[in-house]
Amino acid sequence: MKTTQQNLSVQKWVAAVSVLLMAVKFIAYYSTYSVAILTDALESIVNVAAGFIGLYSLYIAAKPRDQDHPYGHGKAEFLSAAVEGTLIGAAGAIIMYKAVQNLIHPVELRKIDYGIWLVAVTAIVNFILGYFCLRTGKRNNSLALVASGKHLHSDTWSTVGIIGGLVLLYFTNYKWIDSAVAILFALLIIYTGYKILRDSIAGIMDEADAKLLARLVQLLNANRRENWVDLHNLRVIKYGSVLHLDCHLTVPWYLNVHEAHQEIDALAELIRKEFGESLELFVHSDGCLPFQCKICSKADCKVRQHNFEKRIDWNLENISKNKKHELVTDISPI
Numbered sequence: 153m154k155t156t157q158q159n160l161s162v163q164k165w166v167a168a169v170s171v172l173l174m175a176v177k178f179i180a181y182y183s184t185y186s187v188a189i190l191t192d193a194l195e196s197i198v199n200v201a202a203g204f205i206g207l208y209s210l211y212i213a214a215k216p217r218d219q220d221h222p223y224g225h226g227k228a229e230f231l232s233a234a235v236e237g238t239l240i241g242a243a244g245a246i247i248m249y250k251a252v253q254n255l256i257h258p259v260e261l262r263k264i265d266y267g268i269w270l271v272a273v274t275a276i277v278n279f280i281l282g283y284f285c286l287r288t289g290k291r292n293n294s295l296a297l298v299a300s301g302k303h304l305h306s307d308t309w310s311t312v313g314i315i316g317g318l319v320l321l322y323f324t325n326y327k328w329i330d331s332a333v334a335i336l337f338a339l340l341i342i343y344t345g346y347k348i349l350r351d352s353i354a355g356i357m358d359e360a361d362a363k364l365l366a367r368l369v370q371l372l373n374a375n376r377r378e379n380w381v382d383l384h385n386l387r388v389i390k391y392g393s394v395l396h397l398d399c400h401l402t403v404p405w406y407l408n409v410h411e412a413h414q415e416i417d418a419l420a421e422l423i424r425k426e427f428g429e430s431l432e433l434f435v436h437s438d439g440c441l442p443f444q445c446k447i448c449s450k451a452d453c454k455v456r457q458h459n460f461e462k463r464i465d466w467n468l469e470n471i472s473k474n475k476k477h478e479l480v481t482d483i484s485p486i
Contacts (some may be wrong), residue, residue, distance in 0.1 A: 169281055177196050199241055241341075241346060275308050282305040285300045299352070377415065383402070447461070
């Protein structure tokens with residue numbers, strides 16, 4: 153509950169500040185008639201829409217699970233990010249059209265220095281706000297906040313580029329620079345929209361997060377207990393800020409139910425310490441089989457049928473398969 157409140161609080165700031173910055177950028181545009189500044193102003197409309205869409209999605213995602221949504225409402229964040237990515241791409245296309253039109257039919261520019269100062273202020277504010285969005289979003293596993301942070305930082309760097317182009321225009325008076333800068337950053341904006349849309353679709357389709365899985369596998373290998381004979385059929389699904397993880401843990405077959413559950417508790421505690429409390433963990437315990445003696449390093453096992461030969465390190469391939477681990481010996485033909 154604490155993480156969802158943090159997410160909502162940050163997104164409220166994003167929505168409120170985006171309205172203010174949009175007003176400042178349009179003032180800069182009407183003061184200069186620069187199509188490069190119009191690029192920034194049009195993207196700010198997307199910022200405002202995305203800010204409020206993100207706020208609504210976080211409100212929905214914060215709702216507790218119910219009978220109709222047994223895994224909660226976290227997927228709403230992916231839909232929010234998909235809409236935001238689409239809006240960003242559309243803004244980039246509009247900017248591209250305006251820039252090409254201005255290149256063919258140039259407009260007389262004015263008060264460029266005044267416009268530069270106004271958009272510079274918006275760039276600084278966007279960068280700071282984007283930093284807090286990304287930091288909070290990554291810490292709380294919120295795709296909506298991460299998408300907002302990436303969007304704000306993209307807006308910051310495009311503004312910085314636009315300022316550079318306007319400074320060059322101010323000193324050289326080459327009017328084509330205004331449109332050239334707008335076209336360049338329209339392409340950047342379209343690419344950013346594509347990336348956000350791609351990530352949101354991956355979340356909706358429950359695509360495996362390779363980076364998260366690699367981090368998890370590294371953690372498990374480094375803190376492996378001797379009763380954890382193997383771990384397999386591992387799957388991680390994201391529901392907004394909640395991670396749902398299930399797996400099969402193989403333990404010595406002679407452990408009683410209470411002892412096996414202690415091993416599961418230890419596994420859960422290890423993962424929660426690294427990934428936070430917003431984690432659902434479902435573990436199915438398996439008893440070991442005789443062929444697994446060769447990979448089991450438990451020292452005091454009184455029912456061992458084979459000597460320990462080699463520990464199998466877990467990796468993305470073997471930990472994801474629905475199959476108990478075993479030592480495969482290559483037998484070359486005589």
